[in-house]
Amino acid sequence: MTAAAPKTDRDDLARTSGPVIEAQGLGLTFQTADGPVHALTGVDLSIGKGDFVSFIGPSGCGKTTFLRVIADLEQPTEGTITVNGVSPREARLARAYGYVFQAAGLYPWRTIGANVRLPLEIMGYSKAEQAERVARVLGLVELAGFEKKFPWQLSGGMQQRASIARALAFDADILLMDEPFGALDEIVRDHLNEEVLRLWAKTRKTICFVTHSIPEAVYLSTKIVVMSPRPGRVTDVIESPLPRERPLEIRETPEFLEIAHRVREGLRAGHSYDV
């Protein structure tokens, strides 16, 4: 920890102040024209610092909603949730997290560099620091040299990498990723999964990752949260015994397949009534 001396204070703080994200009896009901929709009910979950947590489940199970509650983009209707020990709103105002959406959502009139610079401009970083950080995070996602390109000049995978760089550009300890690779093909996805693991190891952030791919969830996570729909709830929380260092080949090992099997069983159990 000598290299990141200024960070140790915050690390200690996080360790002493308990889990990064803690939900108790969390529920969210949307009032729609067709009556109430229970997007989330009775969610109890604790996410520790440095965890890589995947949320997996069929569509409508509330995994994205839960991520949006953490991000203060939706307001829970029951229960409590804290992010870094404070309310999601306070955490958002303190810029505690970076959010990667399903679509890259790059602003088309900004170059890749300017897109990554956007949060830095908003948060008031100095010009010199903006340039330094943009160069650094574009390097992290292997997009160095693409700074002056416009989004349409990049492939879908590269655009999504740029959007990850944008979320990494400022000092948020939490990275929320909502099916970031859902729209990409298998090959690009494998590559990006490896990259995400590498970034996670390098930046030591807490990552919440929404997916509906079982291999993706098992490959990436230290903790897998299995969810089921109608009403959206958590059916199983699996602590992964896999080591932090994970080559792609780990997906053929018996341990990996065992966890994948348990996830599949969890999904099936949650789903049994409407199959």
Place this chain on the structure above:
Amino acid sequence: MTRILHHIAPVLAVVAAIVVLWYFAAVILNAPWVYDQAARAGETVGLAELIPATMAQERPVLPAPHQVAAELWDTTVEKKITSKRSLIYHGWITLSATLLGFVMGTVLGMLLAIGIVHNRAMDMSVMPWVIASQTIPILAIAPMIIVVLNSVGLSGLIPKATISTYLSFFPVVVGMTKGLRSPDALQLDLMTTYSASRAQIFWKLRFPSAMPYLFTSMKVAVAASLVGAIVGELPTGAVAGLGARLLAGSYYGQTIQIWSALFAAAFLAAGLVALIGLASRMVNARMGARA
């Protein structure tokens, strides 16, 4: 070369068709006067005499294209631009009111749109008034504006520009409101995750998103602005400007003068719209639009 030809050929074909139709109409519409003159003189006219006679009248019902072209040439190139008979002199008077009114209308329209998007009370109340304002015939309200502004000591450019503003702010309000609301939920959520202020969301997201809408409405606005300036010149007693040329022409039955003023107005409008198109293309290029 052939590519240019591909672009120009259809345009030329349409222009040629219009000119042919126009000559045809001129012959038919101007013929009664020729027959009338001949009848009074106790002569008869054959087709060979009729056709040239319909195209060389001093006050034809419909002047022939070459008459209008000759008048345009005479009043733009041949006259000094300080002359009261120069169309360039009158065109500039109208253009200056148009431009001032257009700038004021665009600024007013943008301010109203910003208010509508950011303030709930304005959102609920302003748009009906904006639409109502455009249902009042401009011909009815223009003299009032002139009279009212005159009574507070404003005359000349400002009243005409005010009428231009009245017509040109409307498309800008409508287009700009739509444009400022065009960012999708994801783009807005992203700003929320950064805890961006409303001013930051405006300058970094809403305003750039609104650019294509703004330029489209500015094209409509500048044409409306020109109409406003011309209408504004009509009740001022025909002092100067294209509107004054139109009015004087109709007083004295100078149809050729009317048509050449109309064409001058049309060319002016086309030029203004083209200029905005050019500005739009330049902004688009800077904003990374595909070539």
